[in-house]
Amino acid sequence: MKPYSSLKSILAEFLHLNRTLASDDMDRTYEIIGSYMPESAYYTTENYAPLSPVWTWKVPERYIVHEAYLETEDGERVVDFKNNPLHIISYSLPIDKVLTWDELAPHLRYNEKHPDAIPWEFKYYERSWGFCLSKNIFDRLSRDKKYHAVICSEFSIDPENGMKIAVGVIHPEGGANPKAGEFIIQSHTCHPSQANDNGSGVVCEIELARRLAEKPLPAGSMSVRFWFGPETIGTVAYLANNEGLIPNLRGGIFLDTTGNENTLALQRTRQDNHLLDRIARHVIAKQNKEFREGEFAQVAPNDERIINGPGVNVPCISLSRFPYPEYHTSDDDLDVLHEDLLLNAVDVAEEIVRMYASNYIPTRTFRGPVFLSGYGLWVDWRENWDLNRAIEKIMMKFEGKHTVFDIAEQVGLDYWTVREYVEKFRAKGFVKAVPIPSEADVE
Secondary structure, eight states: OOOOSOHHHHHHHHTTSOOOSSOHHHHHHHHHHHHHSOGGGOOEEEEEOTTOEETTEEOOOEEEEEEEEEEETTSOEEEETTTOGGGBOBTOOOEEEEEOHHHHGGGEEOOSSOTTSOBOOBOSSSOOOOEEOOHHHHHHSOSSSOEEEEEEEEEEOOGGGOEEEEEEEEOOTTSOOTTTOEEEEEEEOOOTTOIIIIIHHHHHHHHHHHHHHHSOOOTTOOEEEEEEEOTTHHHHHHHHTOGGGGGGEEEEEEEOSOSSSSOEEEEOOTTSSOHHHHHHHHHHHHHOSSEEEEOTTSSSOOTHHHHTSTTTOOOEEEEEOOOOTTTTBTTOSGGGOOHHHHHHHHHHHHHHHHHHHHOOEEEEOOOSSOOTGGGTOOOOTTTOHHHHHHHHHHHHTTBTTOOHHHHHHHHTOOHHHHHHHHHHHHHTTSEEEEOOOOHHHHO
């Protein structure tokens, strides 16, 4: 596990790689991520054969670009892929033609609001070809000249070298607890030359994995699965090839655009008032004076649409600082990111995971009021007045209907204070820990 000076320094290593859905540079990105992931995560990659069916989708071909450029008929190079992968529309078809301006112009893309920037565009499924350039360069191009357009690309269907995703799992103290299930963290790797979208989420995920490896969750908690891959099709392919995992998932977070100057936004689950929503709101309000929140898939729609979508429906929130002006342009570079804001997003995500994954439903095994002082469960009011006054209320909640977080919320005490106290009852055999049920169990 490599050390690093900052999250931005990790991102700089893969920022300008041509990270399309399936490509050699995507594989290099996974190698870079893996070099920073903790050894205890058992980080691995999975390969899916191109054009293989995954639910209602198909795995895309591996995209290989040998060279791509646009030049005038007298040889002046206008744009060149080797200088920036954004210069061609991702998954552009091959072309080698001399074109008039009228033939070329429909295949050029620029951004009116950012005249110096190169836009990022893609044609993953409705295949065409095109070049991206700044508006200023577009305006300077002669309408009277002819242009030589060259995109030397290929779409490989080699089943041994298809689309890949990467996964690591961090277990709690004492190892996995199958009854508790897993919590999944996700971010996208498929946005070339985009720092905030979503290299920021990737490096936040790495930092979170390292923290959970260094300080594991309490014994009996959920395991935490870290997922890295291409947007939408990556999650579809992963779940289609691992359907047995779905009933084991208890919740998730998608981390996206976490480093720009904007307030942190909570995008709620599809359930809208799930335990995960309540814990997330509690944590963000405690750590951030200002924050925003919105409905499912309405702030920054991402792969929660699959994780929390039809046929899967695992409660999944997202944390982001979307929107921001540089979105989907070459201006989305390291200057957009602020290290303190990246770390703030990790702090929030970490506390949400720690609370949600360690939470459970304490269910009594006793009758009548417990003889507190006889079992070392009495709390001296001179040492902790608030907890002393809440003991009776806490014991009344051990009926198998309330989680530890619910109880803490209802008695107005800190989650960790209440959990530590409830754990003493469990150690004496007075309560059993019932795991948070999956949505399938609830239904």
